[in-house]
Amino acid sequence: MVINMNYNHMEKVDHWNNVYAKKPGKNVGWYEENPTLSLEFIDACDLETDATIFVAGAGTTNLVPHLLKKGFKNIIANDISPIALETLASNLGPDAQKINFVVDDLTNPKALTEMDAVDLWVDRAVLHFFLEENEIAAYFNLLKDKVKVGGYVLIATFSKEGAKKCTGLPILPYSPEELQKWLGDDFSFLKNEYITHFMPSGDERPYHYGLYKRK
Numbered sequence: 001m002v003i004n005m006n007y008n009h010m011e012k013v014d015h016w017n018n019v020y021a022k023k024p025g026k027n028v029g030w031y032e033e034n035p036t037l038s039l040e041f042i043d044a045c046d047l048e049t050d051a052t053i054f055v056a057g058a059g060t061t062n063l064v065p066h067l068l069k070k071g072f073k074n075i076i077a078n079d080i081s082p083i084a085l086e087t088l089a090s091n092l093g094p095d096a097q098k099i100n101f102v103v104d105d106l107t108n109p110k111a112l113t114e115m116d117a118v119d120l121w122v123d124r125a126v127l128h129f130f131l132e133e134n135e136i137a138a139y140f141n142l143l144k145d146k147v148k149v150g151g152y153v154l155i156a157t158f159s160k161e162g163a164k165k166c167t168g169l170p171i172l173p174y175s176p177e178e179l180q181k182w183l184g185d186d187f188s189f190l191k192n193e194y195i196t197h198f199m200p201s202g203d204e205r206p207y208h209y210g211l212y213k214r215k
């Protein structure tokens, strides 16, 4: 096993472990009972149930049990926070055995570099936490290394007019043009949507969802 002991990395792990330890379950601002829009976009990909789906920065998302309900058999749930993935596993109960959990940093991947290629990469509310050019580049390098030709990428970030912080951390919002620029010419734009997510507090968080296909 490769363990990432870099200091900056450990700070990030502590931050997210604390978030999940202090605000369990439905209390996190990004909680969705039904990840309706993600599921709608995933349906549009028309994947076979043996397709490999990579959920980047999964946290405790209900997307994972919904994907299991749809019959998907090869789901990889990643997060930098072991507490997040332990909570997700405990929420899933016996179904947790069906998921491949990978604790790793998307901006400095170790275990993830060994992952097989995937048919779909899903990221909701993760990419926008990466502020440094080298972190963002590392994330997209991993994505480009792992998404199969003909595979899909669904990325949801805070939109440009949205909040500038989340969990006390600054975020970097994306326009569709900026996302396409990072993805490059190998990825075709399929569709996008702007939605407002309502936090448990009632506060609004405008998001942009973009779906792309690898040529």
Ligand SMILES: C[S@@+](CC[C@H](N)C(=O)[O-])C[C@H]1O[C@@H](n2cnc3c(N)ncnc32)[C@H](O)[C@@H]1O
Pocket: 012, 016, 030, 031, 032, 056, 057, 058, 059, 060, 061, 062, 078, 079, 080, 081, 084, 104, 105, 106, 107, 123, 124, 125, 126, 129, 166
């Ligand atoms: C706002 S939450 C979104 C969680 C989930 N995607 C959802 O929609 O419910 C951001 C997630 O990204 C994870 N995360 C933050 N930085 C990460 C990194 N460098 N590598 C992997 N996961 C990371 C956090 O631990 C957290 O679970």
